Amino acid sequence: MLMHAIHMAILLFLNGLLILVDDIGHSILLSQQEDPVQSSLNFCRLILLYVKGFECTDVERTLDYALFFKQDGITYSDETWRIIGKINEKGARYEGLIDKYAKDIDIEDAIAKVASDTEVSGDGTLAGQLYMAANVSFIY
Structure with a gap:
């Protein structure tokens, strides 16, 4: 029943209701x-609470529900490379789960944002690899 309520909330959200x-x-x-009839819903918290039960065990399903939370989902998951796609020895990126959303988002931009957040959090090595995956070149 909870799943139906979440899906109804998603439909209402998508239709601006x-x-x-x-x-x-x-x-x-x-x-x-x-x-009291005039109530507001914390949609972000609702979705995060719902996916909490399977976010670590079913990454693909989590991405389906929480596309707009992809940055946090990628960096807090052990499946970073499965989500964004592996990088070969020449620096080319193979498709990952996130490529399913290529028509909706700019994949390289999304990966670059994750790289930036990772850099700020102090993991320079992972941030560098993510920047490579995003085809971002930078000079210090």
Whole structure:
């Protein structure tokens, strides 16, 4: 039943029919005291809570539900290279799970954003590999 509720929420979200919270730090459902019927949904938190049960065991399914959370999903997963695609010895990237969304997002841009977040978090080696996968060249 929960899966049906999540799918309904996704459909409502995609059609612009949800009233969303303005801060993802709020609880899942935020009701106005002056008008309890007027409630806002923390859609991000709802999806994250739902995928929590399988995010480490079913990466492909997690990406299907949380496309817009792909940056965190990639860097916190042990399956980084399965998601973004492996890099061969010549620096060419093989397709990964993320390539399924190539018509919706710029894959190299998404990987570059993950690389940037990884660099900020202090893992320079992984960040460098991710930058290579994103075809980003930089000079220091």
